[in-house]
Amino acid sequence: MVDSLVIKVKPNIILFLFHCYCALYSYFSAQTSDSEVKMDLNPIKDAFDRVAKKQKMSGSKTQEVVAQMIREIENSLEIIKAEHFGSEVDCKSVLGELKKKLLEIAPLSQLEGTQKELNIALSKYPKQLEKSFNPDISKAYRNIDFDAHTVNQIIAGHFYRQGLFDVGDCFINEANVPESTAAMKSLFSEMYLILEAVKNKNLEPALNWATANSNKLKENGSDLLLKLHCLQFVEILQGGSRSKALSYVRTHISPFGANHFSEIQKLMACLLWSGRLHQSPYSDLLSPTNWNVVSEELTRQFCNLLGQSFDSPLSVTIAAGFQGLPPLLKFMNVMAGKKHEWQSMKQLPVPVELDREFQFHSIFVCPVLKEQSTDDNPPMLMQCGHVLCKQSIIKMSKNGSKTFKCPYCPSDIDSTQCRQLHF
Numbered sequence: 001m002v003d004s005l006v007i008k009v010k011p012n013i014i015l016f017l018f019h020c021y022c023a024l025y026s027y028f029s030a031q032t033s034d035s036e037v038k039m040d041l042n043p044i045k046d047a048f049d050r051v052a053k054k055q056k057m058s059g060s061k062t063q064e065v066v067a068q069m070i071r072e073i074e075n076s077l078e079i080i081k082a083e084h085f086g087s088e089v090d091c092k093s094v095l096g097e098l099k100k101k102l103l104e105i106a107p108l109s110q111l112e113g114t115q116k117e118l119n120i121a122l123s124k125y126p127k128q129l130e131k132s133f134n135p136d137i138s139k140a141y142r143n144i145d146f147d148a149h150t151v152n153q154i155i156a157g158h159f160y161r162q163g164l165f166d167v168g169d170c171f172i173n174e175a176n177v178p179e180s181t182a183a184m185k186s187l188f189s190e191m192y193l194i195l196e197a198v199k200n201k202n203l204e205p206a207l208n209w210a211t212a213n214s215n216k217l218k219e220n221g222s223d224l225l226l227k228l229h230c231l232q233f234v235e236i237l238q239g240g241s242r243s244k245a246l247s248y249v250r251t252h253i254s255p256f257g258a259n260h261f262s263e264i265q266k267l268m269a270c271l272l273w274s275g276r277l278h279q280s281p282y283s284d285l286l287s288p289t290n291w292n293v294v295s296e297e298l299t300r301q302f303c304n305l306l307g308q309s310f311d312s313p314l315s316v317t318i319a320a321g322f323q324g325l326p327p328l329l330k331f332m333n334v335m336a337g338k339k340h341e342w343q344s345m346k347q348l349p350v351p352v353e354l355d356r357e358f359q360f361h362s363i364f365v366c367p368v369l370k371e372q373s374t375d376d377n378p379p380m381l382m383q384c385g386h387v388l389c390k391q392s393i394i395k396m397s398k399n400g401s402k403t404f405k406c407p408y409c410p411s412d413i414d415s416t417q418c419r420q421l422h423f
Contacts, residue, residue, distance in 0.1 A: 047121075047128040054121045058114040065107045072101045137325060152177045158314040160184045163192045191302045198295055203232050206298060216305055224297050226256050226263070231294060233267055234285050240275035316358070324352045364421075368392040368407060380418040384411035393418055 076098040080091055152175045159168030165185055171177070190209075197205045210217060210225040217224055229252045237245040249267060257264050266282060273280035300310045309316075331350045364379040365372050366389035373379045377391045386408045388396075396404040397415035406413050 041132075043128055044132050047125050051118075051121045051125050054114070054118040058111070058118045061114045062111060065105065065110050068105055069102060069107060072098060072105070137329065149177070154314050154317075157184055158312045160188045161308075161312045163188070165189060187306055191299065194298065194302075195295055198291065198298070201235065201291075203228055203235070206294075207232065209302075210298075213301075213305060217301060220301065220304060222297065222301050223256075223260070224294070224301055226253070226260060227290075227294050227297065229253050229256075230263070230267065230285075231290060234270070234277065237270055237274055238277055238286070242271055242274040245274065246271060320354055320358045323354050323358070327352055364389075366392050368396075379421040381421040382406060382411070382413045382418050384409050384413065387421055390420075 076094050079094050152171075156168050156172050156175070156177050159165070159171060161184075165188075168185060194205045194209055197203070207225075207228050210228055214225055229248075233245055233248050233253065236248055249264070253264060253267065270277060270280065270282050270285065273282065277283060278286055303310050327350060363372060364387065366377075366379075368388055369392050371377070371389065371391075373389050377389050379387050380390050380393055381387055382393075384406050386406055388407075393404075393413075393415050394400065396407075397413070400415045403412045403414050405411070
């Protein structure tokens with residue numbers, strides 16, 4: 001058991017995230033989906049709901065008061081139009097009575113309360129927006145030299161991964177990105193041709209690709225080929241051809257019987273509902289979700305076989321920047337008068353927590369020296385199961401000349417028995 005591990009992120013990694021965020025957020029915000037940008041939007045939503053509620057109440061009250069005034073005016077008009085009521089004196093008396101009733105309605109007094117509540121809610125909403133979306137993110141920026149070619153390759157690759165091939169070509173030409181990046185275009189263009197065919201319910205290109213790479217898919221533990229065959233079977237069955245569907249199962253799906261017997265049994269039962277599968281107990285096979293699942297799995301496996309991650313590195317960077325930016329801005333507000341110290345810091349003095357999806361490797365911080373482990377100062381596992389950095393053990397054991405007490409338990413530690421720990 002390893003205790004007292006403090007997980008931190010290397011400052012250069014954090015700074016790279018924020019550099020990309022500051023420089024590219026406005027340009028790529030339209031390309032970033034809600035799942036990629038994880039923020040606490042609940043306070044903003046609550047403030048918006050309050051404004052919407054007050055606006056609805058104010059609008060309803062206004063309509064009610066106006067309707068009341070219209071009724072009084074219409075009643076007065078009906079009286080004036082009456083055949084037995086036409087003298088000038090009578091009209092004045094009706095108008096006088098109307099004026100009295102409108103004063104009794106007091107529209108301004110009735111609307112004042114709800115309008116005041118709406119104005120208060122509206123005045124608080126921009127403050128909540130400013131609190132959640134700090135307009136000045138330059139405080140968290142630090143000048144660091146990055147390899148421009150590497151950054152440009154990441155951006156160009158992002159365009160191609162999103163299927164924006166014309167934009168990617170334009171960017172490569174203007175940024176003078178090496179031709180090696182342009183090779184990604186042909187790879188991802190094939191993927192998007194297959195996905196476009198799947199979108200149009202044409203599974204032939206996807207089946208051809210999955211069949212050609214069936215061994216690699218099997219090594220990855222993917223059942224993509226079976227899912228594609230199942231979708232094709234359902235399409236044939238929906239066409240009303242039971243014999244063709246049965247023949248398709250025998251030719252293409254039966255080889256999967258050893259590991260997917262229950263699924264094949266379900267498909268065979270579907271044969272009884274040829275042409276009316278939507279009325280059967282297996283109508284879930286017609287759900288559009290099945291096509292979405294297959295498209296996502298195809299994208300994942302295609303990227304995997306190309307040696308690429310499923311998510312765009314640029315999207316991951318921006319999403320991580322969103323999460324790490326608030327605590328860094330809060331820290332910079334405290335360090336407002338010490339900008340020079342911030343520029344020279346090698347490690348952040350505050351933890352920047354990111355979700356597990358952004359944790360690609362472990363980093364150990366010695367609980368005694370409060371320093372991050374390095375190749376020259378690696379983490380060492382002691383006999384009791386606790387971990388310290390090598391320099392801590394050397395100092396506490398007087399260069400290995402004597403045993404010492406573990407700072408976390410009463411065990412006596414022999415420095416010669418400590419072993420380097422690899423995460």
